[in-house]
Amino acid sequence: MQTVSLRTTSHWIDGATVADQGSRTADITNPATGQVTGSVALASEATVNQAVAAAKAAFPGWRDTSLAKRTTVLFAFRELLNARKGELAEIITAEHGKVLDDALGEISRGQEVVEVACGIAHLIKGGHTENASTKVDVHSVRQPLGVSAIIAPFNFPAMVPMWFFPVAIAAGNTVIVKPSEKTPTAANWMAELWKEAGLPDGVFNVVHGDKESVDTLLDHRDVASVSFVGSTPIAQYVYERGTAAGKRVQALGGAKNHMLVLPDADLDLAADAAVNAGFGAAGERCMAISVIVAVDSIADELVAKIAERTRTLRIGDGTRGCDMGPLVTSAHRDKVASYIDAGEAAGADLVLDGRQVTPDADGEGFFLNPTLFDRVTTDMSIYTDEIFGPVLSTVRVDSYDDGLELINNSPYGNGTAIFTNDGGAARRFENEVEVGMVGVNVPIPVPMAYYSFGGWKASLFGDTHAHGAEGVHFFTRGKVVTKRWLDPSHGGLNLGFPTHS
Numbered sequence: 001m002q003t004v005s006l007r008t009t010s011h012w013i014d015g016a017t018v019a020d021q022g023s024r025t026a027d028i029t030n031p032a033t034g035q036v037t038g039s040v041a042l043a044s045e046a047t048v049n050q051a052v053a054a055a056k057a058a059f060p061g062w063r064d065t066s067l068a069k070r071t072t073v074l075f076a077f078r079e080l081l082n083a084r085k086g087e088l089a090e091i092i093t094a095e096h097g098k099v100l101d102d103a104l105g106e107i108s109r110g111q112e113v114v115e116v117a118c119g120i121a122h123l124i125k126g127g128h129t130e131n132a133s134t135k136v137d138v139h140s141v142r143q144p145l146g147v148s149a150i151i152a153p154f155n156f157p158a159m160v161p162m163w164f165f166p167v168a169i170a171a172g173n174t175v176i177v178k179p180s181e182k183t184p185t186a187a188n189w190m191a192e193l194w195k196e197a198g199l200p201d202g203v204f205n206v207v208h209g210d211k212e213s214v215d216t217l218l219d220h221r222d223v224a225s226v227s228f229v230g231s232t233p234i235a236q237y238v239y240e241r242g243t244a245a246g247k248r249v250q251a252l253g254g255a256k257n258h259m260l261v262l263p264d265a266d267l268d269l270a271a272d273a274a275v276n277a278g279f280g281a282a283g284e285r286c287m288a289i290s291v292i293v294a295v296d297s298i299a300d301e302l303v304a305k306i307a308e309r310t311r312t313l314r315i316g317d318g319t320r321g322c323d324m325g326p327l328v329t330s331a332h333r334d335k336v337a338s339y340i341d342a343g344e345a346a347g348a349d350l351v352l353d354g355r356q357v358t359p360d361a362d363g364e365g366f367f368l369n370p371t372l373f374d375r376v377t378t379d380m381s382i383y384t385d386e387i388f389g390p391v392l393s394t395v396r397v398d399s400y401d402d403g404l405e406l407i408n409n410s411p412y413g414n415g416t417a418i419f420t421n422d423g424g425a426a427r428r429f430e431n432e433v434e435v436g437m438v439g440v441n442v443p444i445p446v447p448m449a450y451y452s453f454g455g456w457k458a459s460l461f462g463d464t465h466a467h468g469a470e471g472v473h474f475f476t477r478g479k480v481v482t483k484r485w486l487d488p489s490h491g492g493l494n495l496g497f498p499t500h501s
């Protein structure tokens with residue numbers, strides 16, 4: 001087997017790489033080859049405390065930095081990111097496994113949030129009222145919170161942190177990013193970019209770790225807010241523990257996204273969409289389509305078209321121009337494969353079996369081929385569970401109403417899509433479906449950065465979505481100032497509750 005030089009990814013605190021004060025580490029693995037390529041430090045409580053102290057110390061200076069200066073730094077970060085995103089994409093592909101084009105795609109979606117945050121001077125404006133009472137004026141401002149923690153999942157090492165930190169920093173907060181220990185290095189790369197862009201030390205920090213570092217952040221009295229993205233059980237845990245400690249928390253969880261295909265849909269468009277949204281990034285996207293809800297009259301034709309397209313996909317190392325890369329770890333690959341076993345055992349029609357795979361890759365990568373099931377029923381684990389792999393299930397329904405009911409009965413509510421040429425049906429769906437992000441003939445309806453990203457039900461704990469207006473709201477708190485400047489008419493006693501006059 002080819003040898004690789006091992007590197008260590010450690011924390012970034014106060015503008016420099018910092019070794020951990022404990023001794024725990026985890027392996028970093030290239031999922032396409034199965035080789036261990038490095039290790040990541042897992043922060044001790046002392047290291048997390050050091051990061052929080054650095055972020056706390058940097059806060060007053062950054063909060064008081066003019067909007068013009070903050071915006072200049074954001075523009076510089078945007079330019080550097082845009083010019084050098086190829087380097088970041090290579091890091092993502094080497095640790096996550098997704099193909100290079102897809103890694104570039106996630107960086108672009110993150111970059112859009114940076115671009116929106118460049119408009120912070122406008123986004124953060126308050127209101128002003130003259131003569132609310134006689135010679136009394138009122139104005140409102142939105143002020144930063146302090147230290148913001150951002151805890152990310154493995155599947156978008158660049159984009160998910162960028163859903164939050166551009167807005168948090170633009171608004172005057174200081175941040176600590178806690179990446180996934182499976183894909184840690186992208187955050188350090190972005191930290192160095194911030195330094196080059198002119199961000200003062202201590203405003204952007206990275207601590208690596210697992211439950212111990214997360215718990216320390218959740219309990220720390222100097223952490224003001226927590227933005228979490230990950231699986232539903234951990235999202236709920238983070239929300240409950242963080243809010244119990246008095247923090248503002250937004251915790252985005254898992255998903256099971258349905259795509260409803262009506263009889264009048266363009267079935268070629270729908271089949272393309274199902275393949276792209278089902279198998280892109282090997283299904284390891286929170287907005288992946290994992291269930292096709294097909295009205296029975298077109299189900300045979302649709303499944304055949306999806307299968308035909310899926311057979312043309314090239315699976316392999318993400319650096320080799322393939323369509324789909326590996327799963328993130330061998331354990332996850334095995335878990336996804338066990339769902340295929342379970343679906344088959346439960347009696348679903350196995351149209352394409354992903355367990356048979358000959359990838360274009362060297363070594364022992366964590367590959368599966370795309371799997372397609374038909375005639376899946378709602379009691380099967382391949383329907384009920386978030387598999388987070390390249391497994392697409394088809395459930396057949398008799399009508400729009402049955403399809404809608406199915407989707408609304410799901411405990412998740414992240415994304416969904418309808419495929420139809422009937423504007424009236426699409427409009428009903430937009431109105432009736434209980435999901436946070438809805439596509440009409442668009443399979444992965446990720447909102448643009450100037451809108452907000454977030455699901456409903458078990459896909460989000462808290463009431464604030466990421467970026468857009470809700471992001472600005474999350475990372476600031478409102479203050480209203482009522483003021484009167486002395487003039488000869490002031491004064492007089494009145495013990496009643498203040499009313500306008």
Ligand code: NAD
Pocket residue numbers: 151152153154155156160178179180181209210211214215229230231232234235252253254255285286386388414455459
């Ligand atoms: P995960 O929940 O295992 O981990 C997420 C983060 O939580 C990581 O930083 C991890 O270190 C930390 N963590 C893990 N276990 C913990 C524990 N017991 N206590 C405290 N912290 C813990 O998720 P993952 O496997 O990295 O990511 C995949 C999941 O993320 C999927 O469920 C996917 O749907 C979800 N996701 C959701 C969205 C969204 O927008 N809703 C976006 C991306 C991913």
